[in-house]
Amino acid sequence: MTTEKTTHVVVLRYFAWLREKTGVSEERLTLAPGIATVAELLRWQASRGHPFDAAFAKPEAIRVALDHAHVKPSASIANAAEIAFFPPVTGG
């Protein structure tokens, strides 16, 4: 772990109707330095333009996991390697 400022490369994953609406199941990208929390990342997704704007128009309907663990919108994404977006789960 280093404290100096580095670019933050993450894998973003999409499931269920978020996968269908975005047309993407997985992408690797470098996050802009201003995006620190899950809530900020959701706002950035909604600002990416088609088809992400429509898919992320209602962020309250979207759940987020950082490295395979559920998190709240206030969570920091600083240490995340894999970030997943999906609707509330419906298994069982």
Add this chain to the structure above:
Amino acid sequence: MTTEKTTHVVVLRYFAWLREKTGVSEERLTLAPGIATVAELLRWQASRGHPFDAAFAKPEAIRVALDHAHVKPSASIANAAEIAFFPPVTGG
């Protein structure tokens, strides 16, 4: 069904430790006319002498069924054909 006074012949059955203590699993007998309720029948059992006196010494530890249905000590035995005595059940 007749309303005239008839002798009441019943089958009495004994289970678990009541069967072991009395040495009887089933007997057929004519009830004395004075025995109208389950509680009275339990008192009569305790008065029959060995080995029934010991088996029925604690009537509160004994459950009774009339014709395959659980009943309380206050129940009338007037219409019973089969009366069973057993400890609280322990299946499952």
Add this chain to the structure above:
Amino acid sequence: MSVRVETADFDISAEMARLTAGNTGIGAVASFVGKVRDHVEGAPLTSMTLEHYAGMTEAELERIEAEAQRRFNLSASLIVHRVGDLKPGDNIVLVIACASHRQAAFAGAEYLMDYLKTRAPFWKKEVLANGDARWVEAHESDDAAAMAWQTSEK
């Protein structure tokens, strides 16, 4: 809906398949298997004998099953209880409750067990490793569990 008392063991997969066959409205199947434990209050157990009151047992189990069906709107249910000589690890009892949704299925299975434990005329006699044989005593906690259904605690 059916109840069975038998000496033979049961196969839960086969029973479940039979119970749900042809009814694809069933979304939830809750079940319970009771087994002979190897210890009772710290003492090693060698075997257990289950006695029952043939005739009343079936009548009582059918009453319990009918009430569970009514209360929880079960689509299907089953109670199988073994009698005779059993060893540690052997199955004693199987209950299955089928419903559209899981809350009713779970509640149905728990209800069947709670009432079976306090109403169905079975008695267990345990033989311990030291040779002692004793009739199992009823648990107050079982009465309390059955009573709770009447006072809406459950």
Add this chain to the structure above:
Amino acid sequence: MSVRVETADFDISAEMARLTAGNTGIGAVASFVGKVRDHVEGAPLTSMTLEHYAGMTEAELERIEAEAQRRFNLSASLIVHRVGDLKPGDNIVLVIACASHRQAAFAGAEYLMDYLKTRAPFWKKEVLANGDARWVEAHESDDAAAMAWQTSEK
């Protein structure tokens, strides 16, 4: 303790035998099977597809299982969840909870299901007889059921 995610069906008898093998301290085995129903809100269902988040699913199920084990002192437990294409009547999920006594086994199985329903990353897509395909929406009642464990209502 184990969790599995697979396309194949499961056999509850075999799973139960494996889970209890060699542990005669187990007196109670509660289980639940969830199945595909033939109707959703009155509309006939043709098939269902289950998607999941491989990696997170197993991690989340293991967290749920570990918490159930701790809370209810379970002797053994199992979660099997199917993924892929399923038809009405097909099995979706199996949970088994083993304990010394029935209250813990039942509570363990219910806990596993309540948390699986609200935490494990599975998503159902239903295809109706009229050709419509739609993602199942989460139920508030499922959130409430899981929440109840936190506030000691259960």
